[in-house]
Amino acid sequence: MSEFAIQVKHLDKMYKLYNKPSDRLKEALGMKVPVREHYALRDVSFDVKRGETVGIIGTNGSGKSTILKIITGVLNPTGGEVTVDGRISALLELGAGFNMEYTGIENVYLNGTMMGFSKEEIDARLQDILDFADIGDFVHQPVKAYSSGMFVRLAFAVAINIDPEILIVDEALSVGDVFFQAKCYRKFEEFKKMGRTILFVSHDLSSISRYCDRVILLNKGVKLEEGSPKQMVDMYKQLLVGQDPTRKVEKEVKKKENWSEKFQVNPNMLEYGSKLAEITDFVVMDEKGRYTNTIDKGTTFTIKMRVAFHENIQEPIMAYTFKDIRGTEITGTNTMFEKMHIEHSEAGDVCTVTFTQDMFLQGGEYLLSFGCTGYKDGDFTVFHRLYDACNITVISTQNTVGFYDMNSKVEIQYGEE
Numbered sequence: 001m002s003e004f005a006i007q008v009k010h011l012d013k014m015y016k017l018y019n020k021p022s023d024r025l026k027e028a029l030g031m032k033v034p035v036r037e038h039y040a041l042r043d044v045s046f047d048v049k050r051g052e053t054v055g056i057i058g059t060n061g062s063g064k065s066t067i068l069k070i071i072t073g074v075l076n077p078t079g080g081e082v083t084v085d086g087r088i089s090a091l092l093e094l095g096a097g098f099n100m101e102y103t104g105i106e107n108v109y110l111n112g113t114m115m116g117f118s119k120e121e122i123d124a125r126l127q128d129i130l131d132f133a134d135i136g137d138f139v140h141q142p143v144k145a146y147s148s149g150m151f152v153r154l155a156f157a158v159a160i161n162i163d164p165e166i167l168i169v170d171e172a173l174s175v176g177d178v179f180f181q182a183k184c185y186r187k188f189e190e191f192k193k194m195g196r197t198i199l200f201v202s203h204d205l206s207s208i209s210r211y212c213d214r215v216i217l218l219n220k221g222v223k224l225e226e227g228s229p230k231q232m233v234d235m236y237k238q239l240l241v242g243q244d245p246t247r248k249v250e251k252e253v254k255k256k257e258n259w260s261e262k263f264q265v266n267p268n269m270l271e272y273g274s275k276l277a278e279i280t281d282f283v284v285m286d287e288k289g290r291y292t293n294t295i296d297k298g299t300t301f302t303i304k305m306r307v308a309f310h311e312n313i314q315e316p317i318m319a320y321t322f323k324d325i326r327g328t329e330i331t332g333t334n335t336m337f338e339k340m341h342i343e344h345s346e347a348g349d350v351c352t353v354t355f356t357q358d359m360f361l362q363g364g365e366y367l368l369s370f371g372c373t374g375y376k377d378g379d380f381t382v383f384h385r386l387y388d389a390c391n392i393t394v395i396s397t398q399n400t401v402g403f404y405d406m407n408s409k410v411e412i413q414y415g416e417e
């Protein structure tokens with residue numbers, strides 16, 4: 001038996017793009033038509049060792065699903081080759097491998113048969129599959145009547161309980177509810193312990209960091225790099241904000257460059273205020289000083305905002321706030337709470353405020369807002385507020401309950417102390 005479960009060598013997938021659908025037909029009839037070649041994958045090679053859990057990450061359209069489809073035989077490559085050694089069970093996009101008119105149970109048998117199991121072998125696994133899916137009497141309904149959540153429950157239950165040697169999962173888990181996701185990840189762990197191989201695509205960087213032994217980073221159809229989850233997630237974060245992670249860090253950012261140009265901001269942020277003092281720029285940086293919208297839980301990070309004063313202002317206060325995606329304010333602070341009292345600022349002043357703190361929010365999506373308030377002619381005034389100026393993704397490999405993690409240390413002792 002080979003040490004590799006999957007070997008991908010110089011894989012290409014090229015699509016011909018035609019100006020009009022009829023051009024495809026014309027070409028088939030031997031006529032010359034304008035064609036553009038679009039490479040969904042170009043010269044991608046990697047191996048997955050038996051027993052490894054490997055993740056594939058990359059921006060939208062980078063070719064992640066295409067690779068999984070080629071490995072599972074759903075698509076043919078236009079170049080290169082894939083070798084698979086072991087029985088694969090795949091959970092690709094919702095609906096793949098299912099017949100919409102069949103009931104849940106009929107689809108279990110359909111999938112099992114497609115994987116080479118006899119009716120008796122599927123009979124023996126049926127109860128485990130139904131218990132795992134936990135969708136009650138819906139198993140007797142045609143799957144076209146299922147919600148996407150029910151669908152993924154059944155599809156995952158089949159994929160994992162059919163005793164595969166290699167499990168391939170494309171993003172599907174994000175559809176299920178959190179309890180089901182947790183159950184699936186527990187199954188992943190059991191599966192890993194049994195020495196089985198997992199290849200999975202996910203945008204959920206916390207799961208990638210937590211479960212993968214190795215990660216492959218794709219960009220625009222090309223394998224950019226492969227390595228530890230931490231390194232690859234770091235590089236991916238740079239890609240997300242439009243930086244080229246393969247280029248060495250530029251010596252010094254050009255003087256006049258705005259931070260927020262190198263950082264993903266919300267194009268629809270709401271602005272409010274008299275703008276007598278104006279927030280002209282802002283950025284979030286990770287512990288290594290890189291501009292990012294993604295922070296690892298437990299690390300130190302920095303929020304910077306630049307404020308230009310257009311008038312003389314007494315006691316300006318600069319602030320930030322984190323909200324969850326439902327709009328609930330989770331935390332935030334300002335220069336007054338932090339006892340950084342500013343007497344007054346004069347018209348023409350520009351100041352940079354740097355907030356440095358540790359990230360202990362739970363993994364998930366948050367929105368960051370900025371504000372500058374203070375006193376003008378004795379009246380409290382909102383000078384400038386930027387609501388939901390950017391998103392922040394917190395990556396966590398260990399969540400606790402609620403919004404905030406108190407960073408508990410736990411000891412357990414048996415017997416009398």
Ligand SMILES: Nc1ncnc2c1ncn2[C@@H]1O[C@H](COP(=O)(O)OP(=O)(O)OP(=O)(O)O)[C@@H](O)[C@H]1O
Pocket residue numbers: 015038039040058059060061062063064065066067
């Ligand atoms: N049938 C097709 N014809 C032409 N181009 C295609 C076809 N299917 C996929 N592509 C292109 O191939 C590229 C890779 O697509 P793929 O779905 O593998 O990306 P992905 O990394 O899985 O993206 P996402 O994260 O959005 O799911 C994209 O540029 C896509 O537009």
